[in-house]
Each structure stands twice: as C-alpha cells, then as structure tokens.
Amino acid sequence: MPDKDELIIETQHLSFSFSKGKAVLEDINLQIPKGAIYGFLGPNGAGKTTTIRLLLNLLKPGGGQIKVFGEPIKDHPIHAFSRIGALIETPSLYEHLTGFDNVWITAGICNIQKSRVLEVLDIVQLSSNAHMHVRNYSLGMKQRLGLALALLSSPDLLILDEPTNGLDPNGIIEIRELLLHLSRDHGVTILVSSHLLSEIEKLVSHIGILNLGKMLFQGSVKQLQEIRQGKSVIEIDTDQNSVAMKILTDHQQEVKQGAVLIEVKYRDKYQLAEIAGLLAKAGLAIYRIQLIESSLEETFLSFINN
Amino acid sequence: MKLFYTELVKLKNTFALWLTLFGALFLPLLLFTSYLFEAKEFLPAPNVNPWYDYLLRTFNGCCFFSLGFILLIIGQILNIEHKANSWKHLFTLPVSRDKLYFNKLALVFAVIITFFLLYFIFAITAGHLLGRIDPPLGFSHGAVPNGYILRFLLDFFVSIIPMIILQYWICIRLKNLVTSLGLGLFGLLMGLLLKNWDHIIYLPYATSFQMLNYKETDVLNRQNFYWVNAVYSCLFLALSYKDFGKRFQG
Numbered sequence: 001m002p003d004k005d006e007l008i009i010e011t012q013h014l015s016f017s018f019s020k021g022k023a024v025l026e027d028i029n030l031q032i033p034k035g036a037i038y039g040f041l042g043p044n045g046a047g048k049t050t051t052i053r054l055l056l057n058l059l060k061p062g063g064g065q066i067k068v069f070g071e072p073i074k075d076h077p078i079h080a081f082s083r084i085g086a087l088i089e090t091p092s093l094y095e096h097l098t099g100f101d102n103v104w105i106t107a108g109i110c111n112i113q114k115s116r117v118l119e120v121l122d123i124v125q126l127s128s129n130a131h132m133h134v135r136n137y138s139l140g141m142k143q144r145l146g147l148a149l150a151l152l153s154s155p156d157l158l159i160l161d162e163p164t165n166g167l168d169p170n171g172i173i174e175i176r177e178l179l180l181h182l183s184r185d186h187g188v189t190i191l192v193s194s195h196l197l198s199e200i201e202k203l204v205s206h207i208g209i210l211n212l213g214k215m216l217f218q219g220s221v222k223q224l225q226e227i228r229q230g231k232s233v234i235e236i237d238t239d240q241n242s243v244a245m246k247i248l249t250d251h252q253q254e255v256k257q258g259a260v261l262i263e264v265k266y267r268d269k270y271q272l273a274e275i276a277g278l279l280a281k282a283g284l285a286i287y288r289i290q291l292i293e294s295s296l297e298e299t300f301l302s303f304i305n306n
Numbered sequence: 307m308k309l310f311y312t313e314l315v316k317l318k319n320t321f322a323l324w325l326t327l328f329g330a331l332f333l334p335l336l337l338f339t340s341y342l343f344e345a346k347e348f349l350p351a352p353n354v355n356p357w358y359d360y361l362l363r364t365f366n367g368c369c370f371f372s373l374g375f376i377l378l379i380i381g382q383i384l385n386i387e388h389k390a391n392s393w394k395h396l397f398t399l400p401v402s403r404d405k406l407y408f409n410k411l412a413l414v415f416a417v418i419i420t421f422f423l424l425y426f427i428f429a430i431t432a433g434h435l436l437g438r439i440d441p442p443l444g445f446s447h448g449a450v451p452n453g454y455i456l457r458f459l460l461d462f463f464v465s466i467i468p469m470i471i472l473q474y475w476i477c478i479r480l481k482n483l484v485t486s487l488g489l490g491l492f493g494l495l496m497g498l499l500l501k502n503w504d505h506i507i508y509l510p511y512a513t514s515f516q517m518l519n520y521k522e523t524d525v526l527n528r529q530n531f532y533w534v535n536a537v538y539s540c541l542f543l544a545l546s547y548k549d550f551g552k553r554f555q556g
Contacts, residue, residue, distance in 0.1 A: 056398045058555055082400035092395035094386065096319045108312035109399050133319075149395065 006034040007070070008157055008189040009055060014064035016047075016054060024050050025213045028064070032191060032206065037183050039204035040193035041300060047213040048193040049089060052161050055191075056086055068157070082110075085155035087163055091146020095135040099126050099145050102134060106149050120148040123178065139166030147175065151182075158182065158190045164199055172196075176203050201296045209303050216303040224299065231294035231302065232266035233258075234275065239285040247282050248275065266291060309405055313413040322382035326417055329375035330424035333367040338432040345440050355448030357433065364429045365458050365520045372425065373514060376466065377473055377490035379421065380414055384477035384486075393556025403551045414474055422463070426455060458520050465513040465531070468538035469493070472510055475546035478554065507534050510542075 009032040016025040025047045032038045042048050053059045055066060057077045066073045068080045093102050103117045121127050124144040134142065143166050150158060158179075164172045180203065182188040194200050200207065207224050209217040217224065238244045241262050248255045253275065254265035264275065272291060279286050294302075317323050337360070341348050350356040387393055387410075396406055430450060437445030473490050480486040490511070497512025506512050513535060 053394075056394075058394055058397055078400050078402060081398055084398065086395075086398045088394050088398075090391065092390050092392035094316060094390045094392070096386075097316070101315060101318065105312045105315055106395075106399065108308050108315075109396070109401050111308065153400075 008032050008034050008036075008068065009038075009191065010067040010070075011051075011055075012065045012067075014051075014054065014066060015062045016050060016059060017062050023062075023213055025054070025062075028210075028213075028215050029218075030055075030208060030215075031218065032189060034189055035183065035187050036206045037179065037190045037192065037204045038206045038208060039200035040191060040208050040210065041195070041197065041200060042193075042210035043195065043304060045212075046210045048210055049161055051210070052086075052088060052159055052191070052193060055159065056084070056088070058088075082153065083156040084159060085150035085153060085157070086159040087146045087150045088159075088161045090165075091142055091149065093134045093142055093145060096133065098131050098133055099137065099141075099148075100130040102145060103148055103152060106152055110153050112152055116152065116154075120151050123151060124148045125174070140168060140171045143167055144171070144175075147178075154186075156188060158188055158192075160190065160192045162194055163192060164194065164196060172199060179203060197297050197300055209300060211304050224296075228294045228296065228299045229266060231299060233263040233292050234266055234272060235288065235290050235292055236262040236264060236275065236279070236286070237288040238262075238279060239287070243282065244279055244284055247278055247284075251278055261288070266293075309401070309409045310412060313409050316386050317383070317413075317417075320382065320386060322379055322386075322417065325375060325379055325382060326421045327424065329372070329379070330421050331428050332375075333371055334364070334425065334428035334432045337363055337367065337429065338436065341432075341436050341443060342439065345443060349442060350444045354444075355451070356444040357448050357450050358454070360433055360445070361429075361451065361454060361458075362519065362521075364426070365462070366518055368422075368425065368458075368462060369514050369517050372421070373466070373469070373494055374491065375421065376418055376470065377487055377494070379417055380470065380473045381477050381483045381487050381490075383410070383414055383417065384474070385483045388481045388483075393554075397556050404547075407547055407550045411471075411474055414470065418470060419463075422459065426459070430455075458517065461520070461531075462514060462517050464535050465517060468510040468535055468542055469514070471539055471542040471546060475542060475549065478546070478550060507531065510538055 009030055011028050011030040014025060014028040014030070015023060017023045028051060030051070040048050040051070050059065054061050055068065055073065057073050069083060071080070073080055094105070097105075099121065100117065103121060104114070106112075107114070107117045118127070121130050124147050126141060126144055126148065129137070129141060134145065137145065143163065147160070147163060150160065164175055167175060176199065179190055179192070183190055192200070192203065204221060206220050207217065208215060217227075235258065236244060237260075241257075245255050245257065245262055248262070248264060256263050264271075272289065276286065276289055341360075348356070348359070350359065387396070397403070433445045433450070436443050473486070476489055477486045480489075493511030497506070497509055497515050500506055500509065501512060501515040501518075506516065507530065513531075516531070
C-alpha cells in the first residue's frame with residue numbers, strides 16, 4: 001500500500017516571473033501525495049504550464065523550493081527524470097518519422113528495450129499505425145503517441161499538461177481509464193492539468209485551482225465536495241412563502257428570499273424531509289422543493305471570480 | 307553510442323541528408339561538365355600533371371560554395387529539434403545536457419566530414435571518368451596527388467571548425483532557420499569582402515577564404531593559423547556549451 005502521507009511533489013513558496021516586477025506565479029505551495037491523481041485547474045494564462053515547466057526543471061524559479069520524490073529537483077534532475085514521464089503542451093514529435101521511430105528514439109536515449117516500445121504503442125492503441133509517418137497522424141493519434149512517450153519508462157510520476165487535447169469522446173474515455181488503471185493498479189502518481197472541468201471531476205482524487213498565478217484552492221475531491229455542498233441550496237415554493245420563511249427561520253434554517261423562490265442553505269439529505277414535514281404540518285401547500293447543487297464548474301467559477 | 311545512433315535515426319527522410327549527398331555532388335558535376343564540354347580550355351601543357359590544376363579548381367569551389375551548404379546542413383540538423391519542439395522533451399529525459407549537446411555536435415561534424423569525403427570522392431571519380439572519356443585531358447596519365455589533397459583537407463577543416471561551432475550555437479539559439487542561415491551567410495559575405503585584410507585570420511567566418519588558390523608549396527603562417535583556430539574553437543565550444551547547459555530552456 002502506498003504511503004498516503006508521502007508527498008511526491010512539494011513546492012514551498014514557489015514564485016516565478018518572466019520579467020522583473022511582473023509575477024507569473026506567487027507563493028505556490030503544491031502538495032501532491034503519493035498515488036494521487038491531482039487535477040490542476042485554471043483558466044488560460046493562470047500559470048499551469050509555467051508551474052509544470054518549473055516542476056520539470058525547464059525554468060528556474062524566482063523563489064521558493066521544488067521537491068520531487070522528496071529531493072530538490074535542481075540537485076538531482078536526472079535521477080528524478082528516470083522516474084518521471086511528462087507530456088508538456090503539444091507532444092514533441094518528429095513528424096518526418098514513424099510513430100515507432102519516435103518512441104524508439106526516446107527508448108534509445110533512456111536505454112529501454114524494444115519490447116517496451118511495442119508495449120506502450122499497444123497501450124495507446126497505435127500498434128497498427130506504428131509504421132505510419134507521424135505527419136499523417138490525426139491530432140488525437142499524436143496526443144496518444146505523446147502519451148506513449150510519457151509512459152515509456154514505466155514512471156512513478158506522470159505529469160500531463162492537457163492530455164486530452166484533440167481527443168474525441170471515446171479517446172477521452174480511453175485515456176481516463178488508462179490513467180485510472182495506472183493509478184489504481186500501479187500506484188502511479190499523476191499530475192494532470194486541464195481546462196475540461198467535467199473530465200477532471202471524473203478522474204482526480206485531488207484538485208488544485210490556480211488563477212493569475214495564485215493558488216485559490218488545494219485539497220481532496222472530498223474537501224471540494226464539502227465546499228460545493230456549502231454552496232448548494234434548497235429552492236422552495238409554497239402558497240404562502242412569507243409564512244414558510246418564518247417557520248423555517250424559527251427552526252434554525254438559513255433562509256433567504258431568492259429572486260422568485262425561497263432559498264434554504266443545504267446541509268444534508270435529511271434536511272429536505274425535515275423541511276417538507278414542517279411546511280406540511282403548518283398546512284402550507286408545497287408547489288416545489290428542490291435541491292440545487294453547485295456544479296464543479298460553478299464552484300470553480302466562484303473561486304476564480306472571488 | 308546508442309545516443310549517437312538515435313541522432314542518426316532523426317536524419318531519416320530529412321532534407322539534411324539529401325543536401326549532404328547532392329551538395330557534395332554539385333561542384334564536381336559542374337567541373338565535370340565544364341571539362342567535358344570545354345575540353346580545349348583545359349588541355350594541359352606537355353609533361354604537366356592535370357590533376358593539380360583540376361584539384362585547385364576543386365579546392366577553390368570548396369572554399370566558395372561548400373560553406374553555404376555547410377551552414378544549411380547545420381541549420382537543417384538543428385531545425386529537426388525546433389520543428390518537433392522537442393528540446394523540452396529531451397530535457398525531461400534521464401540524460402545529461404552535456405550528452406545531448408556533444409552528441410548533436412558529433413552528428414554535425416560527422417555529417418560535414420561525410421559531405422567533404424563525398425565531395426572529394428565525386429571530384430576524383432569525375433577526374434578519372436574524364437580521363438577515360440577524353441584522354442587528351444591527361445587524367446589517366448598523371449597520378450592523383452593524394453598528399454596535396456590531404457594537406458588541403460586538413461588545413462581547410464581546421465579553418466572551418468570555429469565557424470561550425472559558432473553556427474551550431476546560433477542554430478540552437480535561433481528557432482528560425484532563415485534567421486540563423488542569414489546570420490551565417492552574412493558572416494561569409496563579410497569574410498569574402500575583407501579577405502585581403504591583414505587581420506582576416508581573426509574573423510571566424512573568413513579563415514576558409516585564406517585557402518583560396520591553395521598551392522602545395524605554400525608555406526603559410528601555419529603555426530599562427532592553427533593557434534587562432536584552436537583558441538576560437540575552444541572559446542566558442544566553452545561558451546556555447548555553458549549557454550546550452552545553464553541558460554537554454556528549449
């Protein structure tokens with residue numbers, strides 16, 4: 001069993017700027033536990049790719065520290081890279097070569113056997129197109145080939161920047177299942193950045209929300225669900241809404257008048273039955289009582305807009 | 307060695323490979339057709355070995371034309387990485403930047419050496435062919451002066467090493483092939499314009515022009531020539547290596 005407390009990636013007060021006085025990242029404290037699938041969310045220009053480039057030692061931080069596998073990445077990058085598979089932005093592919101050649105080149109550099117090349121091509125379902133020139137690949141095929149390169153060294157940590165870009169719904173599902181399999185059955189820790197909120201929701205165990213270079217939220221999906229739950233309301237409509245509001249206020253419910261209907265802050269599933277009972281007991285006719293849950297998108301937007 | 311082989315694989319189906327072959331063929335073919343169709347112009351005096359005159363033209367062609375091909379070949383080789391946007395991928399693999407830098411440089415030198423070997427193989431083969439097709443040209447009577455060729459090749463290669471390293475650095479840094487090639491051609495043009503300048507030896511892109519009209523009996527200021535090129539080579543190598551290792555972000 002993986003040690004859940006062990007942090008595979010940890011940054012402390014990480015900051016970065018391309019030019020003086022214009023911070024791209026400020027005080028980023030990433031904490032990615034072993035075995036987690038960490039969804040890195042943020043709008044375009046939030047600083048996700050810059051953070052990933054810093055984690056991979058492709059940029060030098062302006063301040064703070066980056067630890068990967070418990071060690072500062074700048075001290076032992078080659079040792080760390082032997083355990084990391086990465087896909088940054090668009091895949092780096094030699095389009096004049098075949099898919100096989102592309103994977104073989106990386107295998108040659110990393111001293112990996114040919115059998116593993118065939119294996120990863122099979123994993124990303126490109127075996128039948130392995131000897132086709134990459135310039136003839138579709139966007140989705142290129143993305144899968146990029147993923148094959150990242151998987152080649154059987155890494156302990158996968159860092160994927162927008163891995164589902166250009167994939168059709170089937171492709172997205174396949175990649176999701178592959179990542180879930182790698183995490184569940186092989187204990188691979190995965191950092192995946194995406195702007196596809198619905199996709200992230202189905203995949204990750206932890207979430208980090210970044211905007212304008214600042215970390216707005218970081219925690220488990222459970223913690224985010226609690227926040228989402230806090231933003232959910234029960235909408236109520238009766239024949240006498242003012243009486244209903246008084247009854248609910250008297251019974252310690254957080255009630256407010258919405259645009260049209262009464263809104264009660266949602267606590268738990270038993271609350272609905274309780275409210276319905278109170279209103280019925282008071283002889284009010286209930287026209288509507290409905291739980292309006294905050295979606296991840298709304299929660300995300302509320303973080304960004306706040 | 308495996309790393310070098312991966313560099314070779316990247317050359318498959320590239321323009322750089324064809325350029326090495328056809329660039330090396332270009333001038334020998336031009337000389338061959340000139341000798342063939344204007345044979346009277348090139349008839350040697352009695353008891354004169356025609357190879358010397360023929361090789362002098364080959365050497366001058368090498369000084370004038372081959373450098374453009376060399377710049378283009380270096381640009382094409384580095385453009386493979388820029389086009390694939392692959393530096394960022396290579397820098398996240400468990401291999402040191404030193405190895406990446408020197409393997410790529412070794413490939414550049416290997417391709418350039420292949421270019422010159424092919425150039426002279428084609429030129430000498432063309433000479434022998436001319437000797438068979440048009441015996442009065444005298445190529446089948448005189449012996450090929452191998453020592454003369456080797457001495458030229460050594461001096462010429464030494465003269466272009468600093469330029470190769472400098473151009474390699476420029477091509478790593480500039481993603482745009484036209485810009486890097488333009489800078490290299492500008493350097494060559496300056497070298498050509500200033501070729502009679504007293505201190506021309508200090509201009510890296512111009513040293514090869516000192517080899518024009520290279521005579522076997524020439525006694526150049528050889529020691530100074532080797533020293534200047536050795537110092538420039540070491541300097542450019544150290545600077546570009548440091549830049550690649552510490553500052554280049556891909």
